[in-house]
Amino acid sequence: MLLPDSGVKFIAVTSGKGGVGKSTVTINLAVALARLGKRVGILDADIYGASIPAMMKADQKPTMIDQTAIPVESNGVKIMSMGFFTNDNQPVMWRGPMLNKWIRNFLTNTHWGELDYLLLD
Numbered sequence: 001m002l003l004p005d006s007g008v009k010f011i012a013v014t015s016g017k018g019g020v021g022k023s024t025v026t027i028n029l030a031v032a033l034a035r036l037g038k039r040v041g042i043l044d045a046d047i048y049g050a051s052i053p054a055m056m057k058a059d060q061k062p063t064m065i066d067q068t069a070i071p072v073e074s075n076g077v078k079i080m081s082m083g084f085f086t087n088d089n090q091p092v093m094w095r096g097p098m099l100n101k102w103i104r105n106f107l108t109n110t111h112w113g114e115l116d117y118l119l120l121d
Contacts, residue, residue: 026121034076038116041078050083
């Protein structure tokens with residue numbers, strides 16, 4: 001769980017258009033920060049085609065303890081993505097409130113540990 005006073009810096013990588021390389025930028029930034037000794041996590045908020053797990057070669061699934069997820073780690077970066085919970089990267093057809101609930105759930109019910117940066121893709 002990330003607390004408001006935890007000191008985590010949030011970096012959102014966004015665009016109004018798909019297919020412009022947001023995930024590539026997110027991964028490159030996250031891995032570069034990790035190589036500098038920073039504690040980094042990525043929340044892959046793209047439920048219509050979560051690509052972070054495949055791009056980071058993260059083939060295991062998060063460990064679940066009760067209702068809390070332990071993120072997968074790859075290249076020194078902690079990762080949480082809907083891509084871990086769907087088959088063959090099938091898109092999830094959610095809108096508005098359901099999407100908001102899912103993102104909030106991944107922020108609060110994931111045991112990120114101590115992070116310096118959390119990147120939102």
